Amino acid sequence: MKILFVLGFANPFAGAGWTRIGFFADKWSRKGHTIEVLGAFSYKAFSKRGVKRLNNMNIFNLTFNMGLTQPLVFILNTLISFAVSILVLLSRRPNVAIVSVPSGDVGIGSILA
Numbered sequence: 001m002k003i004l005f006v007l008g009f010a011n012p013f014a015g016a017g018w019t020r021i022g023f024f025a026d027k028w029s030r031k032g033h034t035i036e037v038l039g040a041f042s043y044k045a046f047s048k049r050g051v052k053r054l055n056n057m058n059i060f061n062l063t064f065n066m067g068l069t070q071p072l073v074f075i076l077n078t079l080i081s082f083a084v085s086i087l088v089l090l091s092r093r094p095n096v097a098i099v100s101v102p103s104g105d106v107g108i109g110s111i112l113a
Contacts, residue, residue, distance in 0.1 A: 002034045004094035006085065008101030010048035011039035011059050017100060029056040038088050040065040040081070060088060 005021050012018050025035040035056065040063040041049045049061050063084045066073050089097065 001096065002036065002092065002094040003028060004088070004092060004097045005035070005037045006097065006099045006101065007037060007039045008065070009039060010041040010045035010061050011037050012054060021100065025057045026055070034058075036060065036092060036094065038062065038085065042067045062088065 005025070007017060007021065009015070009017065012022070021037065025037070029035050036058045037060065039048075039059065039061040041061045042065050044067065049064075051062075052059050063081050065077050065081070
């Protein structure tokens with residue numbers, strides 16, 4: 001089974017979300033499942049953008065997110081997240097997609113996709 005996690009940060013990151021996802025990914029990959037993680041990056045974490053492989057999971061930090069609180073930026077972040085999520089879902093075709101993000105634009109765009 002192909003499992004896609006959607007996280008709202010550049011992965012891997014130091015935090016409870018990454019620890020939780022890492023735990024699930026480790027357990028499920030041992031059972032033969034393919035684990036992929038779609039993450040977001042900002043201008044502060046621009047160096048983490050792109051695709052990489054960590055242990056037994058593919059990490060795609062492809063969603064650009066501007067960390068500003070302006071309403072127009074919120075809408076733009078949601079649209080970017082929606083577009084990237086649609087492309088990843090169509091290209092990777094996961095059986096299960098798990099969205100694990102704090103409330104905000106990255107999560108809304110991914111859930112809409």
